[in-house]
Amino acid sequence: MKNRPRQFPMTSKETVVELISAEKIQQRVGKLGKLISSDFASTERLIVICVLKGAFMFTADLVRSIEVPCHIEFIQASSYGNGIQSSGKVCITGTIDVTGHDILVVEDIIDTGLTISRISHEFLNCNPASLKICTLLEKPAARKHPVTIDYLGFTVPNRFIVGYGIDYAGKYRQLPFLGILE
Ligand code: IMP
Ligand code: MG
Numbered sequence: 437m438k439n440r441p442r443q444f445p446m447t448s449k450e451t452v453v454e455l456i457s458a459e460k461i462q463q464r465v466g467k468l469g470k471l472i473s474s475d476f477a478s479t480e481r482l483i484v485i486c487v488l489k490g491a492f493m494f495t496a497d498l499v500r501s502i503e504v505p506c507h508i509e510f511i512q513a514s515s516y517g518n519g520i521q522s523s524g525k526v527c528i529t530g531t532i533d534v535t536g537h538d539i540l541v542v543e544d545i546i547d548t549g550l551t552i553s554r555i556s557h558e559f560l561n562c563n564p565a566s567l568k569i570c571t572l573l574e575k576p577a578a579r580k581h582p583v584t585i586d587y588l589g590f591t592v593p594n595r596f597i598v599g600y601g602i603d604y605a606g607k608y609r610q611l612p613f614l615g616i617l618e
Pocket of ligand 1: 490515543544545546547548549550551552595596597598602603604
């Protein structure tokens with residue numbers, strides 16, 4: 437018999453239902469790190485670019501299992517504001533000189549694909565040697581902008597996800613697991 441998912445009542449109105457456990461996340465992130473290490477074994481100019489804020493925890497774990505030399509940089513992209521619907525506008529801040537470097541952009545969730553398309557477009561204008569995309573989660577059902585994902589943690593249903601760095605109105609980032617906000 438299947439266990440019922442664990443439920444965490446967080447406020448009087450909000451409950452987080454566990455979707456992916458901390459253990460499963462760690463296993464998957466370790467595998468992605470190994471794969472990235474072997475794919476980038478022949479380069480010494482890798483820049484891992486964390487898309488703040490949602491990807492901070494994922495990036496911190498991922499780089500600890502990347503065994504090739506790399507630089508770690510940060511940009512901030514925001515589209516959600518405090519709601520659960522994308523605003524349709526993406527604001528990107530941060531400057532990184534990527535010209536001639538192999539870059540790996542690390543995202544938390546690819547939903548409609550708008551944010552990562554905008555980020556990729558901005559970086560490709562600066563002539564990196566290569567650009568690859570790594571995302572912890574993707575929601576294929578919501579895709580409006582086509583995106584090639586090179587490294588994927590998990591595919592998730594079209595629900596609002598929190599935990600492991602990912603927030604709702606600034607809350608729940610500290611959870612070590614991923615859950616559905618209800
Ligand atoms: P996109 O531009 O529609 O692909 O949305 C991507 C961004 O929206 C992600 O980087 C997240 O920051 C945010 N986002 C999308 N889905 C969720 C969710 O389920 N929970 C929290 N943030 C989300
Ligand atoms: Mg994000």
